[in-house]
Amino acid sequence: MGNDFQIYDSLVDVVFFLSVEPENTFKFVQVNKSFLTTTGLKKEQVVGKYVHEVIPQPSLSLVLSNYRLAIKEKRTIKWHEVTDYPSGTKYGEVTVVPVIDDNGKCTSLVGNVHDVTDLVNAKKKSEEALLAKSRFLDIAAHELRNPVASLYLMLQVIDRQIQHGNPIDHEKIVELLHPATRLNRLVADLLNLSRLEKDVVKLDLGLHDLHHCIVGWIKELELIYPQRKLHFQAKAKEVLFAFDALRIYQVFTNLVENAVKYSPVTSPIEINLEDLNGEVRVSISDKGEGISEKMLENIFDPFSRGGVDIRVRHTGLGLGLPISEKIIKLHHGTIQVESKEGEGSTFSFTIPKKALP
Amino acid sequence: MKKVLVIEDDKSMLDAVAMILKFEGYEVCTARNGRLALEVLKDYKPDLILLDMVMPEMNGWEFAENYAKKFEHRTPIIVLTGAADPVQRAKDVQAVGYIEKPYEIDELLKVVSQSILGPK
Numbered sequence: 375m376g377n378d379f380q381i382y383d384s385l386v387d388v389v390f391f392l393s394v395e396p397e398n399t400f401k402f403v404q405v406n407k408s409f410l411t412t413t414g415l416k417k418e419q420v421v422g423k424y425v426h427e428v429i430p431q432p433s434l435s436l437v438l439s440n441y442r443l444a445i446k447e448k449r450t451i452k453w454h455e456v457t458d459y460p461s462g463t464k465y466g467e468v469t470v471v472p473v474i475d476d477n478g479k480c481t482s483l484v485g486n487v488h489d490v491t492d493l494v495n496a497k498k499k500s501e502e503a504l505l506a507k508s509r510f511l512d513i514a515a516h517e518l519r520n521p522v523a524s525l526y527l528m529l530q531v532i533d534r535q536i537q538h539g540n541p542i543d544h545e546k547i548v549e550l551l552h553p554a555t556r557l558n559r560l561v562a563d564l565l566n567l568s569r570l571e572k573d574v575v576k577l578d579l580g581l582h583d584l585h586h587c588i589v590g591w592i593k594e595l596e597l598i599y600p601q602r603k604l605h606f607q608a609k610a611k612e613v614l615f616a617f618d619a620l621r622i623y624q625v626f627t628n629l630v631e632n633a634v635k636y637s638p639v640t641s642p643i644e645i646n647l648e649d650l651n652g653e654v655r656v657s658i659s660d661k662g663e664g665i666s667e668k669m670l671e672n673i674f675d676p677f678s679r680g681g682v683d684i685r686v687r688h689t690g691l692g693l694g695l696p697i698s699e700k701i702i703k704l705h706h707g708t709i710q711v712e713s714k715e716g717e718g719s720t721f722s723f724t725i726p727k728k729a730l731p
Numbered sequence: 732m733k734k735v736l737v738i739e740d741d742k743s744m745l746d747a748v749a750m751i752l753k754f755e756g757y758e759v760c761t762a763r764n765g766r767l768a769l770e771v772l773k774d775y776k777p778d779l780i781l782l783d784m785v786m787p788e789m790n791g792w793e794f795a796e797n798y799a800k801k802f803e804h805r806t807p808i809i810v811l812t813g814a815a816d817p818v819q820r821a822k823d824v825q826a827v828g829y830i831e832k833p834y835e836i837d838e839l840l841k842v843v844s845q846s847i848l849g850p851k
Contacts, residue, residue, distance in 0.1 A: 512815070516785065519813035523833035524744040530836045531747050549743050 382406035388466070388487035392425065392441070394480060400425040400441055403482070412489050414461030433457040437468075444472045445480040455487075465494040506675070514691055517560055521553030528553075563693045567676055570700040577618040577704050581730055584613040584622070584654060588647060591626055599634050608647035613654055615727035621701045622725075625709075628694040629658045629721045637662025637718065650724075653707075657722035665713040673711060674699040698723070733847045734758045736777040738768040738794065739811060740786040748781065751836055752843065765794030772802060778847045780808045781830075784820055795824035807846055 382389040383406050391404040402420050410417060420428050429437055433455055444451040450471045457464055466487040472480040528550055535542055569575050585608055592604050633643045637660035644659040665673065676696035702709045707725030735757045739745040742763070749759045760775055762768035766789040768780075784791035795808065810821045813832035821829040830842050 515815070516813055519832055520741050520744070523813060524741055524747060526833040527747040527751075527836070528743060531750060534836070549746065552743050553741075 379404040379406065383408075388412050388485075388489065390485045390487075392483040392485065394445065394482060395424070398438075398442060400438070400483065402428060408489075409487075412461065412464060412487070413459040415459065430458060440468075441470060441483055444470050444483060448472055448474060448480065463491070464489060465491045510676070510691070514560075514564075517691055518557065521556040521560075524553045525550060525557075560691060563691055563697065567693050567697050567700075570697060570704075571676075575700075575704065577621060579616045579618055579730060581614060581616055582619045584615070584617070584656075585611060585647060587619055587623070588626065588645070588656070591623055592630075592645065595627065595630055601639055602634055603642040604630065604645060605642050606645045606647070608649075610647070610649035613647065613649050613727070615654070616730045617705055617725065617728075618701075621704070625698040625701050625723060626656065626658075628698050629723075632694065632721070633658050633660035633662065633719070636660065641718075646722075649727075653724050653726045655722055655724045657720055659718060659720040661718040664715040664717050665711070665719055666715055670711060670713060674709065732756065732758045733779070734760065734775070734777040735779045735781060735843065735847075736760045736762065736768065736771060736775065736806070737781045738762045738765065738786070738791070739781070739783040740764055741783070744783075748839065751839065755840055757843070765789030765791065765797070768794055769797055769801070772798065776804055777806050779843060780806050781811055781843070782808050782824065782826070783811045784814065784824075791820075792823055795826075799825075809842060809846055 379391065385406060385408060388409045389406040390402060390409055392400045393403050395401050401422065401424055403422075405417070405420050409415075409420065413420075415428065425437065425441070426434055436453065436455065440451045440453055450469060452467070452469050455466050455468050457466070466489050468485065468487050470483050470485045473482045473484060475481050528546060532542060532546055535546075588606065588608075592606055596602070596604060630643065630645070637643065641661040644657075646655075646657045646659075648655040648657075674695050676693060699709050702723045702725060705725040706728075707723055709721070709723040711719060711721050713719035735752055737745060737748050737752070737759060739748065739761070740763050745761050745763070749761050752759045760771055760777065762771050764786045769789075782791050782794065789797075791810065808824055808826040810817065810824060810826045810829040811832060812820050812829055814820055817829040817831050820826075827846055828842055830839060
């Protein structure tokens with residue numbers, strides 16, 4: 375086999391050649407390049423080694439029993455295999471062919487593995503995405519149904535008042551505005567995300583002082599949440615660069631409102647503005663309940679509001695963070711979160727300080 | 732006069748239901764979540780409870796569990812729900828019925844009067 379084996383190096387699939395050793399054991403005689411890149415093993419860790427020294431359990435038992443079956447029945451054996459290699463968990467479709475010598479004895483095996491890891495992972499991802507979408511639909515239906523239900527009921531009440539010749543209650547009309555406003559906000563969030571996902575949003579860049587903007591935004595938020603203490607800290611007094619003030623305002627208020635929502639009324643919220651080398655960093659920290667590691671994993675993915683419990687009242691569709699992430703990305707920046715359960719969370723975004731184009 | 736306790740976190744919804752029931756001659760008491768409802772029930776014995784399920788502080792499931800544990804009187808419960816599985820939700824809290832949101836005034840009144848037998 376020797377040097378001839380090199381021709382298998384150009385194959386995408388994994389190819390290996392095994393010798394049949396005493397006591398039903400097997401040794402790797404040759405492997406192609408793809409074997410090494412797929413597993414992340416070095417040639418000296420494989421060639422000349424016994425199969426049981428290379429392939430970990432639980433795959434090893436399956437592999438050995440299939441090799442033995444191929445020899446015993448003198449036929450090609452195929453199976454699916456999942457194995458943890460240094461390069462990660464690999465999914466493969468394996469085929470092993472026994473090589474029979476002139477005396478009818480099987481002295482070696484030739485194997486081929488078609489790596490389907492990417493396929494399997496893509497399938498898993500799409501299944502997860504489907505699940506997340508259906509969870510999102512549950513929440514969306516519920517969130518939309520509540521204001522619709524109250525609008526529907528109240529309109530019927532008003533209709534009855536009119537039918538009975540009673541004067542229309544002005545208060546009732548004003549009350550109609552609450553569910554209508556809620557509906558409006560939910561639909562705006564959906565539209566916003568949909569536009570951002572389709573990449574049809576163009577930033578309206580202008581030269582602004584972010585420090586000055588934040589001071590104004592905090593004043594506004596303090597009017598909405600008078601019971602909350604918003605501490606603002608900034609070393610630089612003027613941070614002038616080009617950004618879309620309306621969009622960054624959206625990100626900023628979303629992060630502050632999350633902090634308000636997920637931390638106790640009495641705890642302060644720290645807001646920090648740092649003027650770094652060529653970029654600015656804004657961080658918002660709360661001393662709230664924090665976020666579990668599982669939720670942190672995909673907190674910026676739309677439709678993934680981690681660990682969604684349909685029995686818990688959600689306010690809104692949970693699209694604030696995905697929308698914020700997309701806006702920051704449009705500014706060529708990054709958004710991060712650090713959190714510890716029971717201690718609180720810090721959300722921050724960093725954007726490059728650019729001049730007007 | 733028959734008494735109805737309405738437990739619902741959506742204020743406009745709560746006000747509308749209370750108004751309709753009062754207009755029909757029921758005595759109505761309201762609570763914005765399960766915890767407040769348990770407070771009310773300490774010295775108020777309604778003939779019927781209309782229960783929203785998804786609420787802050789204490790949801791419908793927790794309310795029903797606490798109500799069964801802490802109170803001797805058993806008032807029939809009707810679940811108000813916008814969920815895809817209203818029957819399951821009603822079973823969860825051993826309710827005598829459910830009303831799917833959004834609903835018509837007549838439907839609400841029919842279910843309420845059927846659940847409270849006898850004169851108003």
